[in-house]
Amino acid sequence: MSDLQDLYQDMILDHNKRPRNRRALDEANRRAEGYNPLCGDRVTVFVRLEDNVVKEATFEGSGCAISTASASLMTEAVKGKTLDEAKALFKKFHKLVTGGAVETAEGPGLGKLEVFSGVCRYPARVKCATLAWHTVNAALEEHDSEEPKVTTE
Amino acid sequence: MDVTAPMQPATSAPTRAADRVYDVERIRADFPVLHQQINGHPLVYLDNAATAQKPQCVIDELVRYYTSDNANIHRGVHALSIRATEAYERSRRAAQRFIGAAEPEEIIFTRSTTEGVNLVAQSYGRTVLREGDEILISTFEHHSNIVPWQMLCEQTGARLKVAPINDAGELMIDAFERLLTERTRIVSLAHVSNALGTINPLATLIPLARAAGATVVVDGAQAAPHTKIDVCKLDCDFYLLSSHKMYGPTGVGVVYGRRSLLERMPPYQGGGEMIKSVAFEKTVYNDVPHKFEAGTPNIADVVAFRSAVVYLEGIGMDRISAHEHELLGYGTRLLSEIPAVRLVGTASNKAAVLSFVVDGVHAHDVGTVLDGEGIAVRTGHHCAQPVMDRFGVPATARASLGLYNTKEELDALAGAIRKVVEVFG
Numbered sequence: 001m002s003d004l005q006d007l008y009q010d011m012i013l014d015h016n017k018r019p020r021n022r023r024a025l026d027e028a029n030r031r032a033e034g035y036n037p038l039c040g041d042r043v044t045v046f047v048r049l050e051d052n053v054v055k056e057a058t059f060e061g062s063g064c065a066i067s068t069a070s071a072s073l074m075t076e077a078v079k080g081k082t083l084d085e086a087k088a089l090f091k092k093f094h095k096l097v098t099g100g101a102v103e104t105a106e107g108p109g110l111g112k113l114e115v116f117s118g119v120c121r122y123p124a125r126v127k128c129a130t131l132a133w134h135t136v137n138a139a140l141e142e143h144d145s146e147e148p149k150v151t152t153e
Numbered sequence: 154m155d156v157t158a159p160m161q162p163a164t165s166a167p168t169r170a171a172d173r174v175y176d177v178e179r180i181r182a183d184f185p186v187l188h189q190q191i192n193g194h195p196l197v198y199l200d201n202a203a204t205a206q207k208p209q210c211v212i213d214e215l216v217r218y219y220t221s222d223n224a225n226i227h228r229g230v231h232a233l234s235i236r237a238t239e240a241y242e243r244s245r246r247a248a249q250r251f252i253g254a255a256e257p258e259e260i261i262f263t264r265s266t267t268e269g270v271n272l273v274a275q276s277y278g279r280t281v282l283r284e285g286d287e288i289l290i291s292t293f294e295h296h297s298n299i300v301p302w303q304m305l306c307e308q309t310g311a312r313l314k315v316a317p318i319n320d321a322g323e324l325m326i327d328a329f330e331r332l333l334t335e336r337t338r339i340v341s342l343a344h345v346s347n348a349l350g351t352i353n354p355l356a357t358l359i360p361l362a363r364a365a366g367a368t369v370v371v372d373g374a375q376a377a378p379h380t381k382i383d384v385c386k387l388d389c390d391f392y393l394l395s396s397h398k399m400y401g402p403t404g405v406g407v408v409y410g411r412r413s414l415l416e417r418m419p420p421y422q423g424g425g426e427m428i429k430s431v432a433f434e435k436t437v438y439n440d441v442p443h444k445f446e447a448g449t450p451n452i453a454d455v456v457a458f459r460s461a462v463v464y465l466e467g468i469g470m471d472r473i474s475a476h477e478h479e480l481l482g483y484g485t486r487l488l489s490e491i492p493a494v495r496l497v498g499t500a501s502n503k504a505a506v507l508s509f510v511v512d513g514v515h516a517h518d519v520g521t522v523l524d525g526e527g528i529a530v531r532t533g534h535h536c537a538q539p540v541m542d543r544f545g546v547p548a549t550a551r552a553s554l555g556l557y558n559t560k561e562e563l564d565a566l567a568g569a570i571r572k573v574v575e576v577f578g
Contacts, residue, residue, distance in 0.1 A: 003192065004525040008518075008576060016577070039517050040534060040547035063547075064515030065577065122521060 006118035007125070008065065015069035020076055021058040028058075034135030036127055036152040041067050045135040047078075054078045054086055057136065064128050070116065071132035077113055083140055089113075090133050096120070097129045127152040175476050180468065181557045183208040194527030197562045202347050202375060202506060202553030203531050205400045208464050214457040215402065226452055227426060227443070241452055244459040245442070248407050251462045252373075252392060253383035256412060261442045262455050263406040266374040267297040269393040270341070272408055272445065273370055274301040276418045277391075278339060281368075284310030287336045289367070291316045291324050291353075292543055293346040296536040298372045302341060311338070318543060322349040322498035326357060333365040340367045344376035344392075348537040348551065349498025350481075350506025352376070359388055368414070374398055378555065379477055379504045381470040384409050400556075401461030402454035408445070415441040422447040465556075473556045477505035480554050480563065487567040493574045497549050505554035508535075511570065514577045516548035522576060523550070526569040528562075 025031075025046035034043045041063030048056040057075040062068060078086045093113055099120035119129045131152055138148040181187055186206045189196050198206060218240065224233035226241050242257070249257045263269045278288075288302045292315055299313075306313050314337075316329040324342075333340070340362040345352050355371065362369050373382060374395040384392045391414075396405035410418075420427050420438055424447035429437040438444045465473065484507050488494050493512040511519050520532035531551045534541045541547060552566055 004522060004576070007521065013577070038533060039515070040538075040541070041515075064517040066518070067515075125517065125521065128517065 003118075003121070007122060009115045009118065011073075011112065011115045012065060012069040015072040016065035019059075019068055019072040021072065022060060023058050024060055025056060025058040027056070030139040032135045032139035032148045032150060034061075034131050034138070034150045034152070036063070036067070036131050038127060038152065039064060039067070041128065041131060043067070043071055043132050043135055045071075045075075045132060045139050047136065047139050049083070049140070052083045054081050054083070054140075059132060059135075063131070064125075066116075066119065066125050066128040067131050070129045073113060073115075074132045074136060077111070078136060086140060087137065090137050093133055094130060097126050175468075175472055177476070177557065177559055181559075183210070183464075184557055185209060185212070187557060191527035191529075192525050194565075197526075197528040197565050199552040199554060199558065199562065199566060200529045200531050201378070201555035201558075202398070202535075202551065204397045204403065205378060205555050206557070207402070208400055208461070210464055211401055211457050211460045214460040215453055218453045218456045222456075223453070225449055237452060237456075240456040240459075241450070244455045244462075247459040247462040248394070248409075251382070251466070252377075252394070252407075252409055253385050254409050255385060258441050259409055259412050259415065261408040261410065261415075261445045262450055263408055264404050264451060265406040266372065266393045266395040267301075267406070269391075269406045269408040270297055270301045270370070270372065272421045273341075273391050273393075273410070274305045276421045276445070277368070277410075277414060278302075278305045278311075279308060280417075280419060282309040282311045282338055285336060286311040286338045287314055287334060288312070288339045288341065289314045289316060289329075289332055289337050289362075290341050291329070291343070292318045293322065293324070293349055293351060293537060293540050294341075294343055295347050295372065295374070296538070298341055298343060299539070302339075315539075318351075318540075321500050322346065322351045322540075322544075323500045324351070324353055324358070326354070326361075329358060330361055333361060333367065335366065337362070337365050337367045339370060340365075341370035341372065344371050344373045344382075345379065345504045345506075346498070346537070346540070347375045347506075348535040348540045348549070349500065349508055350503040350553075351498060351500040352380070352502045352504055354502070355387055355389070363388065375504065378465070378473075379470075380474050390414055396454065396458040396461065399458075399461050400464060401458040404451045404454045405458045410441075412441065415445070418445075420444045420447065424448045426450070468556065476556060477554055477558075480558055480560065481505040481507070483560050484552065484554070484563040484566070487563055488570070491567065491570055491574065493578070494570060497544050497546065505558075507552040507554075508549045509551075510546050510549050511573055511577075514573055516550045518577060519550040519570070519573050522573045523566070523569045526565065526572065528566055528569050530566075 028046035030047040043061035059071045097119040138150045222236045224237040226238040369389045370391040371389045392409040394407035397403040427447040497508045516532040
């Protein structure tokens, strides 16, 4: 089980069991829906953006342990970040889970998100880890009132 | 018996088969891929409904064909072309024999079962359907027995109707009967559900459909590796097979079609092979089945498909069914003993498929933990999303058994599921 423990680290299991910020956000001014047709996972991400800073982020939806924990940890990670910092974080996270080198020079570090480092050895699970991130990215890029929808395919 | 040699063909098999015990270890020795370690554990391959592994005789036949016979078929006058053509047509006769078709001309080779459904829909369906006509399928069809009919409905103005299933995953016969009308032109049903394992009671359903005047299409992709098929006894009009689910190569599908219908149907695709003569003024199409096989077919894989058929006949479909049935009963008991496990699909007549969910754990997490134990199962919607909706689950894990699986492998599966419960409990 050692490889598996690497994937399902305690923090991931904890966030899967007790997801943080899993609720709708009435005051949200950005939101997006994400869908992974492969697993049937759906997630809605809510963001309250003020002065270009993510004041709050929440999510609704359910999926596998990796996608639920990733959504939960994402909402914690982007809170307090500027729009650019949040996008830079998404890029770094994406590199981490797809096995690319993670540069440390620019933007915020990954911190807790490094618990997802085991995902890159499970190519079939990368989309589970990135669904919430693709979705928050779409929410942050949203410019008009129409709600964007992203899929992992 | 030499374990790597193709077994005896069916003509001599029945009496001999009855005398032999089902020696699963001997059968396993025929499948080289099974003998490997995955993540430090012996491979337990339980994804046979997705694709089955290949016996050495099939692998050898592919090598033999390319090593000694390779040529294009049906037009060369040279020795290799004659040998290749004979081998290809021998496969057609093997398929005919395997499903009990009356004539080899009723066997068409395609690249998949999916292409077979599309061929029937576009060549037969498009010719006979008028606006307002109806096509009847069931809730547990594979996407490949749904989407081609939806496309046909868009083209012709016909309507697609869906017969419901009960909580056990069985087609509701009363409802099926009520959905048959004088406008029902085509009834297309799975012989065995890929997601649930349910065996459809075709002996009851087909006469009902025929009495309503419908043409009957049977998707036999999941039935052919597990049970004896007799298309004449079934009295269906079309029956579709997939080589790779029958321990044969990928890239080969079989369409059985009743000759009287095939004769009336226009070609599916145009090109070489499917013509008698071509002139810019007029082209004359070839006879059945060649008018449905445009272009150079997948010759090598069709040739090696025959080795898979001969292999299955050598063991005997009745004995394969009995072995798998015993495994299914054993596996069902084992999984039912785990409180967190819910089996999805509990039909009284089932092929060896164990589709299940673990309370509070997504199927993909189940699949990943099982893979860590060397166990290959399919997780997801199994290309049957309406089935998942019917049972209110986003996905299931599916262990699908084959002729080489053992009780020990099911013990390993149950042990690994208990680990899933431990990790996520």
